[in-house]
Amino acid sequence: MAKRWHLLTAIFAIVALLSACQPVQAPDAAGGEPEATEAAAVETTIPVVTLTVSDGRLEAPAEIPSGIVAVTVQGGDPENMPELAKLNDGVTMVQVNEALAQPDPMAALPLVTLLGSTGNSVDGQVIYDLAPGGYVAVYFPAEGPPQSTAISAGEPSGATAPVADVNVALVDFNFAMPDTISAGPHVWQIDNMGGQWHEMPILKLNEGVTVDDLIAMMAEAGPGGPEGPPPFEMVAFWSPMSAGQRALVTFDLPPGEYTVLCFLPDLNGDMSPHLAHGMVRTLTVE
Ligand SMILES: [Cu+2]
Known part of the structure; x- marks a missing residue:
């Protein structure tokens, strides 16, 4: 098959945007003093925002809470999920849609901050701490133009994020993370503490394939990356995430x-x- 394997194709391309000038997500407005008037034992359930791909069409709610929110995707392909991005300051949906309509939708990258996502989480969810404001869900169908839906994050959910037991910091250019973890489900907290975007594929390389082989294949490939069957099995994937972003996801x-x-x-x-x-x-x- 001619499927490109290094994931720098259109899907992630959108994301590819920029990097350098991503604003760091606003400080956690919801994370301050809890409202002390009610019983402290009452925990607010994390609200779930569902992005739906049905018959190749993306649907998303127009309004969602800010603060701690779980995002889940219904339908679609685990290797081609809708992506959520925050509109950068002053950017409008008209601008984003114009950029997505360009022959190279990478044109949209400077306009948004990528939150990162996965199709591999145990519970189908990714948890974010969303700043209030405008977001866009973007989906690149196998055929046809990219689709986008505007989402506005309003009042804080008041929910509390789960505690992670695997912490990963993405930096330029490394992963600060444990060398060894136990099998079974773990809540991963992924922080992009670098100066530009990063992603985190977790691969099982085919027998005899080395990292140097991958580097050589990418160097030889044209724009869009190598074609043909990938020389690895993708065990899990965390998609491109802009600098300053954080998310929680359960991998097993x-x-x-x-x-x-x-x-x-x-x-x-x-x-x-x-x-x-x-x-x-x-x-x-x-
Ligand atoms: Cu990177």
Whole structure:
């Protein structure tokens, strides 16, 4: 099959935007002093926002809470999920839609802040701490133009985020994370503490394939990346996330030895994939 494998294709391309100038998400407005008037034992349930792909069409609610929110996707392909992004200050949906209509939808990247997402979470959810304001859900169907839906985040949910037991910091250019974790479900907290965008595919390389092989294949490929069957199995995937963003997701990885790396181009530098700058490491699940 001619499917491109390094995921820098249109889907993630949108995302590819920019990096350098992503605003850091606003400080957690909902995280201050709890309302002390009610019984402290009452915990607010995390509201669930559902993005739906039905017959190739993206649907999303127009209004959602800000603060701690779970986002889930119904329908669609785990390897081609709708992505949620925040509109950068002053950016309008008209501008985003005009950019998405360009031959290269990468044109939308400077306009938004990518939140990152996955099709591999145990519960089908990703938890974010959303600043109030305008967001866009974007979906790149297998055929036809990109689709977008405007979403406005209003009053804080008042919910509290779960406590993570695996912490990953994405930096330029590495993953600060444990070398070894136990098998079974873990709540991962993913923070992009770098200066540009990063992603986190978790791969099982095919027998005999090395990271240097991947770097060479990407260097030889044309725009859009290598074609053909990937020389690895994608065990889990965290999609491109802008600098300053945080999310929580529950992964349940089977025991094994995995390669964690970032294929995204160095937008602030020579455009070579981050793994070529050393953004690759091994994760053992036992
Ligand atoms: Cu990266």
